Amino acid sequence: MNEARAMATLALFAVGILGGVVLHAFLEKGPAENPFPALPKVDEPPAAHDFVAAVGAEDAQALSKMADISILTDLDAALQPIVDVRSTRFVGAVESEGRLLSAYVVTGKTAQGIDFVVGFVLRVANDQVVGVN
């Protein structure tokens, strides 16, 4: 009798879970559709790849030869609050009328030693990094 009761309770609970999943599917419509067109992805530009490789290797010497002071200042702002870069990852690039944006995710530690993640985008034109967003 007790076993039957336990089984019935479990079965009822399982039916409840199933009901909850169905209810969620009905109520959760997900994010609104993007009403704007999306651009196709393109390959990572070599100039951006080299630039970010220097960032990932913390190679200030190489970086100083690749970019002027305004780009380095923008890069510094984009990396805040990370002061110790641990990894860089290319996430995608898009192109519009010859203008290329190459996006990266950087993980690292803040000055307080907290793990953090930031994203930045390199603007590339004529096979050169011309800006950091």
Next chain:
Amino acid sequence: MVGLRRLIGGSAGTLLVGVLAGFVISSAVGVFIQDSGLFGASGESPIAHAYMLGYLQRDPNAIVGIRPNQSIAQRAAELQGADASRATASIQPLSLTYIGGGSVGSYSVHIYAVDLRNAQGVDQFFSFALTVAGGKVIRRE
């Protein structure tokens, strides 16, 4: 009669707890799949997505719940700016592309490319990197 009432009450309670558990599990699994990019999901955060749509459609009310709290004066100034912008149709979004993102712990970053035409008819192509934590966009670069 009392026994029957207890049986019905207990059964309803079990069913209700099951429904709640199913709802929460389903929601958590959905968020995990969406954020991780599994099963063909883009990895795009619904919060970041909503923020970008609210921004491009110049609708500050749509994003008020998913960004850090602002003062009443800041919110009023933003609404004023959005109204003026809509009235003059000063910017026209041409495309919105989710490029990708990543996460560390409770922080995630989502990067978008935006192509828009300004009031002077000049096309601008730029990016946004949104940092999301605790259900809000805490930083926009």
